[in-house]
Amino acid sequence: MIEQLNDRQKRELEKQWEVLSYGVSSIIPEEEFKEKIAKSIKNAQPLKVKLGLDPTAPDVHLGHTVVLNKLKQFQKFGHTVQLILGDFTGKIGDPTGKSIARTALTDDEVKHNAKTYFEQFGKVIDMEKVELHYNSKWLSRVGFSEVLKLASTVTVARMLERNDFHNRYKENKPIHLHEFFYPVMQGYDSYALESDIELGGTDQEFNVLFGRQVQEHYGKEKQVVLLMPLIEGLDGVEKMSKSKNNYIGVDDRPQDIFGKTMSIPDVLITKYFELVSPLSIQEVQDVRRSLDEGTLHPRDAKMKLAASFVEMLHGKEVALQSREQFINVFQKKAMPDEITEVMWEGEGELLVVELVKELGLLPSKSEARRMIKNGGIRIDQEKVMDTNQKLLVTDGAVVQVGKRKFVRLRSSS
Structure with a gap:
């Protein structure tokens, strides 16, 4: 033929x-x-x-x-x-x-x-x-x-x-x-x-x-x-899977898609560009060449990759907003514009590790203690240093776990 x-x-x-x-x-x-x-x-x-x-x-x-x-x-x-x-x-x-x-x-x-x-x-x-x-x-x-x-x-x-x-x-x-x-x-x-x-x-x-x-x-x-090809998840080892919690969901919030993409191992950048991003063959080849030549930093490549995912799923304007928010939150250490709010009914002081577990930000108090030791928990942007630290919940307090989990507490008292 x-x-x-x-x-x-x-x-x-x-x-x-x-x-x-x-x-x-x-x-x-x-x-x-x-x-x-x-x-x-x-x-x-x-x-x-x-x-x-x-x-x-x-x-x-x-x-x-x-x-x-x-x-x-x-x-x-x-x-x-x-x-x-x-x-x-x-x-x-x-x-x-x-x-x-x-x-x-x-x-x-x-x-x-x-x-x-x-x-x-x-x-x-x-x-x-x-x-x-x-x-x-x-x-x-x-x-x-x-x-x-x-x-x-x-x-x-x-x-x-x-x-x-x-x-x-x-x-x-x-x-x-x-x-x-x-x-x-x-x-x-x-x-x-x-x-x-x-x-x-x-x-x-x-x-x-x-x-x-x-x-x-x-x-x-x-x-x-x-x-x-099957593509590895965020851990860089196992196939992307919800059961392994190493996935980026199509229905994830735009800021989560952006943030998760920024966490992928550098060795997967070109594979994600080639198989998942909507960019053209020529654009992907340009990224690969720039990475190989050292003229493109892996962080900047991942920013481009993350923006392409958000644009594919939510449009260009949302992609630009997600990029700006990521820069503000993770590079300028500002808080995101939109933070989930939770009504807190408890009274008196409680351990931060208990609060984090109750909010569902971490699965256990032992995991919360480990996160505190690694400097990964903040209250109103102040790092929690002591695993036995207590907190009196006040209206508007912001609890941050890791780089992407934020909760604003609301209290009627």
Whole structure:
């Protein structure tokens, strides 16, 4: 197909290839991807780009935007995004990386999670140009004889090659038969929608490749798989995850997004720019070069990165305000303009460590003591020096824990 393109179409092919392959961990198979783009250009027919959503975890963080940004690039070239909400597969739950079987979801839970997903995704991609699908539409109609035919396309030995199943089998932990059907059903989604491309994280390789297998089983053109890298969280070690509390949430307050971004390890700056920020390839390359040459300080690079995240999710004006507030609070040691207020009903003096715990700023008094020893707790901007220090709460007193947690106390007395 590539050789059939004219010069203008070949230039368009190279342009799309450069952008759509950028930042991708692996393309399976690469040559077929080029052919699909060429066919799309030649026939003026958009590619169908699939992303399956697990309805069990609706809280979207910047780790998810690695895939969302790639979908946004496909949209800019006029391709069609197919978002599939696994309301049927969610009743099994994706076993990837799990040491036990997942708990099945109710229909109400799936609907609630779907609404949350779509609201958050809309901050990154154009949801008005997205095809939304629920896989119960076709999977609930598949007869048992058809399920048996699909099951015959994969062996138990192949399933046990998966790390999660392999480890559970070795540790004599139960593997339920229905869990084997999750990747098969995910593959059937690709057949039902005639998907050209499927996106997923590198940990989803086993599942997304099933789409090719099922499509081939039915004699259809096989999809190409784009695997996107997983991004480390704020700790710089573990994959970004809410359960590990190392995430930047899409629904976080703008000032929190900015502040959390400033705390990422320097070694992750270019990776975050490349995979998460909405900046162009050329802008990212300029940042990388400036960091390598030492003409751009990592702190300033992170300021640019943080502003790009806030602008992507909340707009340019809010990004400028968040940057100014960060400079005032963390560089000029001023207090933020907006501080959460809490009505305090207690009377008399109490230990600062007790106050901090009661306010929910830290999980325990021992953690509060540790924070005081490290100079991380302030009352009205005065550093608390003694772990046994007591405080008589007054109206308007500001309690600060760390760099980002502020509470203004209100008292009726």
